[in-house]
Amino acid sequence: MAEHHTGPAETGAPMDYREHEKTYNMxxxxxxxxxxxxxxxxxxxxxxxxxHAGLLGGFIIFAILSVVGIVLVR
Known part of the structure; x- marks a missing residue:
């Protein structure tokens, strides 16, 4: 069951700050x-x-722009 803490919520359960930072960065x-x-x-x-690109042209544009966008965002 849930743990019952007395006092303010800020001092209740200990936080795992490394895991919190990892989740936030992800x-x-x-x-x-x-x-x-x-x-x-x-x-x-x-x-x-x-x-006038068509299906294949749209796919090629998607592939090229995806690589460029991901490289630029890093």
Whole structure:
């Protein structure tokens, strides 16, 4: 069951700050790279659907921009 602590919540259970920092950094990396990949996907879809790139051209644009975006975000 849950532990019952007396006093304010700030002094309750000990925090694992290293694990907290690791989780926070993983969240930031996921948000950063996810944003880049969604933006690249939208650009590639626009080139494939509305431009004259077609399916293969859209895929090539997606692959190239994904690599460039991930390298730039690091």
């Amino acid at each position: 969240f930031l990396a996921g948000a950063k790279y996810g944003t880049v990949l969604i933006g690249v996907l939208l650009i590639a879809m626009a080139a494939g659907f509305f431009g």
